[in-house]
Amino acid sequence: MKKFLNNVDHMLVESLSGFATAHADLIEVQFEPTFVIRKQKAKNKVAIISGGGSGHEPLHAGYVGKGMLDAACPGQVFTSPTPDQMLAAAEAVHADKGVLFIVKNYAGDVMNFEMAAEMLSFEHATVYTSDDCAVVNSTYTTGRRGVAGTVIVEKCVGSLAETGADLEACKTLGEKINLRTSSIGAALTSCTVPAAGRPTFDISESEIEMGVGIHGEPGRRREKMREADAIVSDMVAAILHDIEAKQLPLNGEVLLLVNGLGATPLMELYLIYNTAAKLLKEKGFTLARSLVGNYITAIDMAGASMTVCLLDEEIKQHWDSPVHTAGLRWGV
Amino acid sequence: MKKFLNNVDHMLVESLSGFATAHADLIEVQFEPTFVIRKQKAKNKVAIISGGGSGHEPLHAGYVGKGMLDAACPGQVFTSPTPDQMLAAAEAVHADKGVLFIVKNYAGDVMNFEMAAEMLSFEHATVYTSDDCAVVNSTYTTGRRGVAGTVIVEKCVGSLAETGADLEACKTLGEKINLRTSSIGAALTSCTVPAAGRPTFDISESEIEMGVGIHGEPGRRREKMREADAIVSDMVAAILHDIEAKQLPLNGEVLLLVNGLGATPLMELYLIYNTAAKLLKEKGFTLARSLVGNYITAIDMAGASMTVCLLDEEIKQHWDSPVHTAGLRWGV
Amino acid sequence: MNSDTINHKAAAIRAAILQHEADIEGLDREIGDGDHYINMKRGCEAIVGIAPELEALSAADALNKIGMKLLSTIGGASGPLFASFFMSMGKTLKAFDNITTKEIALAFDAGVQAIMQRGKAQAGEKTMLDVLIPVSTTFKQLVEQDKSAKEIASALKVVASEGLDSTRNMLATKGRASGLGERAIGHLDAGAKSCQVMIHSVCDLVLSN
Amino acid sequence: MNSDTINHKAAAIRAAILQHEADIEGLDREIGDGDHYINMKRGCEAIVGIAPELEALSAADALNKIGMKLLSTIGGASGPLFASFFMSMGKTLKAFDNITTKEIALAFDAGVQAIMQRGKAQAGEKTMLDVLIPVSTTFKQLVEQDKSAKEIASALKVVASEGLDSTRNMLATKGRASGLGERAIGHLDAGAKSCQVMIHSVCDLVLSN
């Protein structure tokens, strides 16, 4: 393992301190417990709080700011944060209209946020994101994982909250977007968790992991490495299949997010985007919005995920509204 | 080599096509010859054109748009573009106030832009960027290389041009910023040029390349891998030494850019930023502006570069002004 | 049981977890996300770190405090689960004046129930519960049968190991590995391994007395 | 010389470059950026691709056309340099009605001068010029001495190889390797290698006639 690193145990604090200094105009970082809040506390709105294991930067701390999150709770690398972080963050940012937690659907995140919610004295609700269609939803599993769709949920729910909408409305929008969003990931290499010091999985030059999550968990299948178009076509097919299974329309305007998992050059992401956009157009979709880059990563994994969100006027409006965070910025 | 790739020969076209689709609201891509221009041609301003080998994305195509470049000419991977590209781009974007080329100081880029300039019928000038202080400037070398400082030059000169300033003024600002900017890079791994199919250099788990450029050229020195603080401290020292050598002030406001070379997680970049910011503050500088992320890459290299630009009111104003490109966006 | 013996056990557990780093870390890498060992280690260090505070407390309060400390230290899936276990154990023991092996068995069972509730999981889902549920069942039975502490410790070690082994051929239907389908088969569960290691270390303490 | 023999030579050069892929590519990886082989290949393919167009032209015009084609095809440092070489050769030959080995030597020399001007470089800077300058000098001398084409070809092959070898112990003061300082010593220059390969392939054509 080769990383810019002093001591694994201090990595998170050092990195968050750098984040705090670099974006001192925008956010504030607190330690013990650890959470990130906007520099300017918002007033009279639902407080939107997310969090999860670190290693997915810019998610979530990079999305704290006007138009998106009020607070983020970063856990240890790939380990969900602890309830005291959520409680302290909620205490710091609640603004008399309740607290909405946005939680990626992983056992750890779910349970820690649940325990925080049970201890919380403010009105609160939770949106669980579960856009990863690599994992089949069934009563026999913990259910689908939350991956890159989370960024879209955070952006749009953050926008709605900014209008003064109530807790129920924010939750409803979050759940609608989650339902209308499907993602799938493919990894060319494993990531290396700093504390572990070596790659989470071994993979040869001629293999890929299809349906991989964002923690270096093995994917659904180990497949033969193929040319990009073949991989992309399988990814698009999985997403279309998911949209169909959810009985949602296979046409209309979509947001296509091609997300890098950490070590994939932008040139490859745009190449993936190119093929995916063509296939979606052929199918009858309109590419109304796009996002290409590293928005939710798996440390240093070479790989990419693809996310399709079926837009409607409400989602589009909240996607387009001004946002000013370290990781997403427009209109300000 | 494992990449999202169909055919090495088509990679650039496929990737640029994806870029064109994803940012159709912002830019237009032309082929044969290849160049990228703004969707809305600017009027009555100096046309700012840059270009260089591909593999550094988002540079340069990612910086085409309002407030920055009028056009970018992407060459093959790590190979400077050819003069016909610059001529066609100039033809497409010139707006009666002349053309300014912003060129990173590499033999290939210099000669190709020079030949284009010789053939150009419009008024023109060229700013060469040479911020890499790893290479000692001497009459016996081609001189310092242009690296991440180029982003700052493109941003600020682009902003000045937007005000209607003339060619001379744009060139003067570009040269001032270049003089006031110092960069240095460190690589943990090599990059892999797709056409070559294997890493440009071999490097062990216990080594780093110090003073590396953005093309996988070997750096100035092969060094022992050390903890991040030791590496960062050497990088800051090299930059301070350069500022001193240029007889510029070792205090005042600076912009600190910590740039990822392609495969380095944001978490590590912020950790580097944290230490660099501390050291610069101790030295007496004020961290007035910051940028942390992948802004000029070396394909899939794990590594980072650090850039310090000594600000003044003019540079600050042009750094802060609105910009709307695929790679940098604020104020719009 | 008092807080002294609790600290003693915590130190033993910590040593045992550190000793099994490779196993525990490796298992979570195979079908999880590779952080379970470091999570366990962080939890153990935190508990050993509050030993002086725990000394001042009753066994019930000490266990509750351990649970709360784990809750704010471990994170991940295992954090709330182990936290729930100890908080529930503490709460159960609080009702008793005199704590004998029988009360401990009852509290252990309450802890396991708390894990099941928090994680909405059963036996057979390839989790720590596949060690904890059979251990708890046997524990209660042997106490009913008035077995000696050493007899119980010996027996529980066997049951814990069997429980761990049983996870090998299970499909995972809870936790991170549940995304893997058939691919999880053939691997032991990391959380089950930690539980087996912890139970063995505590039983070994009893056996060496 | 006519455009037919030019196409013949271009095909031979292309074959020779492809044959030396490993060497050329490896050298630019060692102290450059690894693209020199692919640049050369792209240039060669482009020239072979316009063979039909070249056929219709005089030798002088064909060489000029080759230069222009290379200019818009290769890019990098070598693109404008090889382009300048051929355009300058074409321009020089344009002045002559009858093209013999003597005129070719003159044109070659003009081409080398054009490279020196474009790249602001001299001999001894670890570039392609360390092959081209001595080859040009010897070429002119041997023509003065009225040597036969075969004698000249044999001699130039030797000079080209010596020129290439001479780059090994040079510091690079031009091109990408100039950032490397002492580290460039011990490596041959990639552009010098391409030139040696191209000169050998053309000389071999002459020798096999």
Ligand SMILES: Nc1ncnc2c1ncn2[C@@H]1O[C@H](COP(=O)(O)OP(=O)(O)O)[C@@H](O)[C@H]1O
């Ligand atoms: N719902 C659940 N019920 C019981 N145990 C669970 C549940 N989910 C996960 N586990 C246990 O937690 C272990 C993983 O813990 P850990 O690696 O620390 O957290 P994470 O899975 O969040 O990375 C699994 O090996 C399993 O034994």
Ligand SMILES: Nc1ncnc2c1ncn2[C@@H]1O[C@H](COP(=O)(O)OP(=O)(O)O)[C@@H](O)[C@H]1O
């Ligand atoms: N100024 C120069 N004068 C002569 N030859 C040069 C000069 N700069 C570079 N070269 C030659 O060009 C070669 C590199 O070409 P190439 O790899 O195609 O371009 P780049 O260096 O832009 O990647 C070098 O090996 C050297 O021989």
Ligand SMILES: [Mg+2]
């Ligand atoms: Mg985890």
Ligand SMILES: [Mg+2]
């Ligand atoms: Mg090059």
Ligand SMILES: [Mg+2]
């Ligand atoms: Mg885990």
Ligand SMILES: [Mg+2]
């Ligand atoms: Mg090269």
